[in-house]
Amino acid sequence: MQKFDRLTAVAAPILTDNIDTDQIIPIPRMLASMRPDYGAALFGNWRYVEGDQPNPSFILNKPPFTNAKIVLAGENFGCGSSREHAVWALMGFGVRCVIAMSFGDIFFNNCFKRGLLPVVLSPDLVRSLAAEIMSTSEAHPITVNLVDRKITTVEGTEINFSIDDGLREILLEGLDEIGKILKHELDINAFQMRDRQLRPWIYEATPAALRQQMAVATGSVITSEPIKR
Amino acid sequence: MTPLTAFDKIWNLHVVKELNDGSVLLHIDRHMMHELSSYQGFDGLRGAGRRVRNIELTVGVQEHILSTDPGRNEDSFAPGADFLYTLRQNTQEAGIELVDFRDSRQGIVHVMAPELGIALPGATLVCGDSHTCTVGGIGAVSFGIGSSQVEEVLATQVLPMRKPMRMRVVFDGILQPGVFAKDLILYLIGKIGAGAGTGYAVEYAGPVIQDLPIEGRFTLCNMAIEMGARVGFVAPDDKTIDYVRGRRYAPTGKSWTAAESHWRQLTTDEEAIFDREITVDTTLIGPQVTWGTSPQHVINVDGQVPDPQSISDPETRRNAEQALAYMGLTPGASLIDLPIQNVFIGSCTNSRLDDLRAAAAMIQKRRVAAGVRAMVVPGSTSVKRAAEGEGLDRIFIDAGFEWRESACSMCGAVNADKVGPGERCVSTSNRNFEGRQGPNSRTHLASPAMAAAAAIAGRIVDIRKLGV
Numbered sequence: 001m002q003k004f005d006r007l008t009a010v011a012a013p014i015l016t017d018n019i020d021t022d023q024i025i026p027i028p029r030m031l032a033s034m035r036p037d038y039g040a041a042l043f044g045n046w047r048y049v050e051g052d053q054p055n056p057s058f059i060l061n062k063p064p065f066t067n068a069k070i071v072l073a074g075e076n077f078g079c080g081s082s083r084e085h086a087v088w089a090l091m092g093f094g095v096r097c098v099i100a101m102s103f104g105d106i107f108f109n110n111c112f113k114r115g116l117l118p119v120v121l122s123p124d125l126v127r128s129l130a131a132e133i134m135s136t137s138e139a140h141p142i143t144v145n146l147v148d149r150k151i152t153t154v155e156g157t158e159i160n161f162s163i164d165d166g167l168r169e170i171l172l173e174g175l176d177e178i179g180k181i182l183k184h185e186l187d188i189n190a191f192q193m194r195d196r197q198l199r200p201w202i203y204e205a206t207p208a209a210l211r212q213q214m215a216v217a218t219g220s221v222i223t224s225e226p227i228k229r
Numbered sequence: 230m231t232p233l234t235a236f237d238k239i240w241n242l243h244v245v246k247e248l249n250d251g252s253v254l255l256h257i258d259r260h261m262m263h264e265l266s267s268y269q270g271f272d273g274l275r276g277a278g279r280r281v282r283n284i285e286l287t288v289g290v291q292e293h294i295l296s297t298d299p300g301r302n303e304d305s306f307a308p309g310a311d312f313l314y315t316l317r318q319n320t321q322e323a324g325i326e327l328v329d330f331r332d333s334r335q336g337i338v339h340v341m342a343p344e345l346g347i348a349l350p351g352a353t354l355v356c357g358d359s360h361t362c363t364v365g366g367i368g369a370v371s372f373g374i375g376s377s378q379v380e381e382v383l384a385t386q387v388l389p390m391r392k393p394m395r396m397r398v399v400f401d402g403i404l405q406p407g408v409f410a411k412d413l414i415l416y417l418i419g420k421i422g423a424g425a426g427t428g429y430a431v432e433y434a435g436p437v438i439q440d441l442p443i444e445g446r447f448t449l450c451n452m453a454i455e456m457g458a459r460v461g462f463v464a465p466d467d468k469t470i471d472y473v474r475g476r477r478y479a480p481t482g483k484s485w486t487a488a489e490s491h492w493r494q495l496t497t498d499e500e501a502i503f504d505r506e507i508t509v510d511t512t513l514i515g516p517q518v519t520w521g522t523s524p525q526h527v528i529n530v531d532g533q534v535p536d537p538q539s540i541s542d543p544e545t546r547r548n549a550e551q552a553l554a555y556m557g558l559t560p561g562a563s564l565i566d567l568p569i570q571n572v573f574i575g576s577c578t579n580s581r582l583d584d585l586r587a588a589a590a591m592i593q594k595r596r597v598a599a600g601v602r603a604m605v606v607p608g609s610t611s612v613k614r615a616a617e618g619e620g621l622d623r624i625f626i627d628a629g630f631e632w633r634e635s636a637c638s639m640c641g642a643v644n645a646d647k648v649g650p651g652e653r654c655v656s657t658s659n660r661n662f663e664g665r666q667g668p669n670s671r672t673h674l675a676s677p678a679m680a681a682a683a684a685i686a687g688r689i690v691d692i693r694k695l696g697v
């Protein structure tokens with residue numbers, strides 16, 4: 001998972017309320033293949049017209065917002081299903097931070113599995129941030145500083161935000177669930193050492209172990225079948 | 230010493246570490262993977278530059294998005310090809326054992342894992358599939374996990390878990406003729422509801438369970454998830470030990486002796502306390518058939534589907550009305566003699582040798598009724614071979630059933646085997662949800678014997694009236 005400490009980037013205001021995960025990544029685009037291009041699928045219903053032609057009036061198709069790494073959003077952003085794909089789509093496009101008036105619960109939690117920072121600001125603050133951004137025609141970036149819990153606007157105003165300490169730490173350290181578990185790796189090693197004595201059968205006669213023993217016994221090299229495609 | 234349930238004993242043995250927040254890191258002894266739900270985990274590992282920690286505790290198998298056509302290949306069901314190749318590549322790169330669909334060990338993951346002795350009593354086993362609880366039939370603590378957990382197990386061989394509450398369901402009484410494990414579990418879910426097991430690990434116990442063959446125990450445990458319980462199991466006993474002994478990957482020699490005496494200790498202590506206890510009098514249970522779109526929508530075959538007007542709770546009433554409308558049934562109707570167009574004998578619930586025997590016994594040289602498509606899909610390639618060894622395939626084929634290769638098939642319509650829109654299917658699988666067997670399909674869950682009898686009659690029948 002990617003760390004997040006500070007980010008200075010273009011922010012794209014998409015202030016519609018209740019943008020659900022099906023809008024963030026439409027299902028047909030999600031199931032088009034085993035691994036669709038999540039970034040290309042982001043806001044698929046809005047970003048494209050007539051199949052895959054960029055919709056010139058959608059903000060993410062208009063410079064400088066084609067490079068947006070921050071999204072400004074309205075109420076209840078990411079409501080709907082539990083699909084983590086919505087987070088993958090935003091991050092696939094390059095978005096690392098969403099500043100919204102409020103978030104869908106599951107989406108909010110999913111953000112921390114991949115390294116997307118969700119920031120909650122009051123509706124007034126989100127609107128004034130958006131207004132500042134839209135009043136300039138150039139690519140004026142804003143800065144989101146998770147270390148100091150501060151946003152610096154285009155005009156240099158500082159806005160404080162709050163975030164749960166534990167969640168902040170996950171992002172600052174780039175720790176995902178696996179990273180957290182692996183902090184206990186020595187315990188896992190010790191458990192398995194003990195367990196091998198206590199319950200040797202769990203580790204002994206498994207398919208992979210038997211195949212290996214067979215290979216050693218017959219002096220053959222283990223080769224797996226070539227993948228045919 | 231505090232008296233413990235069998236579940237507590239197994240759980241405690243697998244606690245690697247207790248964490249501050251009340252959860253534990255639980256060691257996973259066996260990680261089974263299939264082609265539909267494992268590649269996301271490998272993608273994640275690759276993205277993070279991580280390796281599979283214990284390849285020897287991990288096994289892949291191809292069985293979900295797979296054609297059941299005799300002579301099938303990767304492209305027989307085209308949309309599955311990418312998934313099959315990807316599992317092959319992922320397991321090969323990591324050095325994980327793969328049971329390819331051409332392998333004689335192949336089968337639906339929950340059928341082949343215990344059949345081969347990969348799943349063992351007292352072990353923890355996970356798979357990215359909700360019916361992993363099936364393997365509880367031999368006293369394993371087995372449960373389904375999501376994509377991100379697949380990745381966690383691959384990388385760490387443990388899972389952060391909170392201990393579920395304990396429930397015991399005691400089955401006591403006489404098992405009436407024509408009543409099978411499938412009827413016991415459908416009846417139970419009908420009584421306590423599809424959500425009653427949520428948050429629990431369920432132990433099945435009592436005289437009826439003691440007498441139940443291991444294959445029936447698998448059926449019972451398989452549907453624990455249909456009442457919301459992630460774990461369902463039967464504590465190991467003589468039957469369990471006999472079942473496991475001599476299996477391909479079961480321990481041997483000294484290891485076996487040690488394992489056997491260990492497993493024999495994994496029973497529930499006399500005084501152990503459960504968070505919830507339920508007793509079921511099996512004498513009351515007849516052959517069960519579902520009428521609606523949840524496994525809890527179930528009645529004795531000679532009963533009547535409910536009349537929503539008589540249900541006082543508005544939410545339940547609306548549910549029942551919706552289910553009846555979807556199923557094309559009138560309130561208060563009888564299911565007996567309801568014409569059907571499909572019969573599916575298969576799935577991880579009911580596709581083992583005993584199931585096929587029970588189904589074949591109903592045929593008695595008669596033929597599948599005109600206008601009915603009936604298929605038998607053995608749960609594993611070895612079940613298929615064993616059935617052929619007994620001549621069951623001939624009985625089915627001569628009667629007009631399709632005799633197919635092992636895979637999930639019509640259970641979840643993840644390959645070409647589907648029930649047509651508006652058509653009815655008597656199915657030995659586990660879910661009668663809307664659209665589960667194909668868009669607008671209508672599923673009636675029942676035992677293999679009931680399904681076979683329906684195929685012959687072309688309608689739902691009460692097997693007790695057939696005098697077999």
Ligand code: SF4
Nearest residue numbers: 360576577637640641
């Ligand atoms: S047979 Fe059905 S329930 Fe069982 S694993 Fe396959 S799709 Fe799932």
